[in-house]
Amino acid sequence: MSEIQHTEKEKSFQQQVWETLSTINVNEKIEKKNGLSYLSWAWAWGVLMAQAHYPESYYTIDTVSYNNDGSAMVSLTLTVKQGDNEFPRKMWLPMMDYRNQAISNPNAVDINKILMRCLTKAISMFGLWFYIYAGEDLPEQEKIIIQKEIAQQKERYDQLIRDLKTAAxxxxxxMKMHWQQLTPEETDIIGEENKMAIYRHIAMKNEAHHEAENERVVSGKTGESHRQQFTQGLIKWQGNNPTKLPHAVSL
Incomplete structure (x- = not known):
């Protein structure tokens, strides 16, 4: 296999690992301490070791590096492996206490704890719980799915409202017949408040229509009364002045 083909295959495996691990929702496994988010190293390692993921993966721990002020730095290399495919990533972490302050002259217990935190951070570099480090609430893929679901729910809501208004x-x-044919889920989506708002809108339109009809009827009666008075006046005038009505007058 040529070097170019090997690189393409390696990149393909890296992408596969990232897409697999970065879409896992870890929110229920996150612990909060002093305003910071922590993920159990045992749980994170268990996910990586799952049969459906990469149980052949392994890590190697480097020698602890000490500074002149007594503080120290740990580091390790995590290699994700699946069959003939594997690739490593290195991670490091300073020796810190629960306040994330540097520890001077750490003991074996301190080193063990920080190494496990370093391992968890190394796993995140392959995708698992990386979105927490990025300050996101959900994995990107899950956010896309949720956004699609919200869009679908809104489309369904809008359609139900349109159908109810059409019936109204x-x-x-x-409108009542249409409402009775809806499922309980559909009536919940529309909501009682929206139903009553549409109902009130119909009632107001009907009331306005009836008022307009009444005004038209009253106006018609008034017009008829005026015509009768005018005709009677003309007849009376004709009686006093026996002349035919002009052709221009139309009763």
């Missing part, structure tokens, strides 16, 4: 245009009885 034919009157209250039509």
């Amino acid at each position: 245009k034919s009157g209250v009885e039509s």
